[in-house]
Amino acid sequence: xALRKIATVGNPxxxxxxxxxxxxxxxxxxxxxxxxxxxxxxADANGAGLAATQIHEPVALCAICVRDNPRYPYKPNxxxxxxxxxxxxxxxxxxxxxxxxxxxxxxxxxEVERFVAVRVRAWDRAGRDLDFEVRGLTAGTxxxxxxxxxxxxxxxxxxxxxxxxxxxxxxxxxxxGFVARAKALVAxxxx
Numbered sequence: 001x002a003l004r005k006i007a008t009v010g011n012p013x014x015x016x017x018x019x020x021x022x023x024x025x026x027x028x029x030x031x032x033x034x035x036x037x038x039x040x041x042x043a044d045a046n047g048a049g050l051a052a053t054q055i056h057e058p059v060a061l062c063a064i065c066v067r068d069n070p071r072y073p074y075k076p077n078x079x080x081x082x083x084x085x086x087x088x089x090x091x092x093x094x095x096x097x098x099x100x101x102x103x104x105x106x107x108x109x110x111e112v113e114r115f116v117a118v119r120v121r122a123w124d125r126a127g128r129d130l131d132f133e134v135r136g137l138t139a140g141t142x143x144x145x146x147x148x149x150x151x152x153x154x155x156x157x158x159x160x161x162x163x164x165x166x167x168x169x170x171x172x173x174x175x176x177g178f179v180a181r182a183k184a185l186v187a188x189x190x191x
Contacts, residue, residue, distance in 0.1 A: 136189030
């Protein structure tokens with residue numbers, strides 16, 4: 001395993017759509033090392049998720065895991081989930097405003113409209129089919145990571161640029177209001 005450098009906004013790799021992975025490629029030793037590197041890099045950076053494009057690999061791979069994350073103390077825990085060739089589809093038209101940050105956009109946050117419930121289809125690390133639903137705040141995390149694989153950053157979804165803020169000013173001026181909204185969403189959906 002190795003820590004990888006995380007690409008930051010402005011790097012063309014972040015705007016490149018990821019290519020699909022074949023089952024043979026997924027089973028390869030090199031790809032499994034990439035998965036390990038992705039997980040180690042995500043853990044080291046205290047990320048709630050990380051996409052392969054963020055570590056300079058344009059393949060359709062991302063991971064999500066929240067365990068008492070210090071960057072996002074209001075996010076509910078979610079077990080490690082590795083997604084290969086993921087597709088996320090909304091299950092409802094209902095949305096919520098999610099104050100998002102990103103390891104590839106250091107020291108900046110902004111409000112993005114996300115669906116409150118999505119269906120996720122992908123392969124896991126072993127190539128087994130995954131098909132499940134995610135709701136609430138966690139649904140926003142899945143949408144954020146899969147967006148990376150389409151060449152999108154959360155900045156692309158910020159409808160009101162007045163919501164953009166540094167992390168320090170988010171904590172000072174906006175966090176309390178957002179956490180109250182986030183807790184209500186978690187209470188409603190359990191995630």
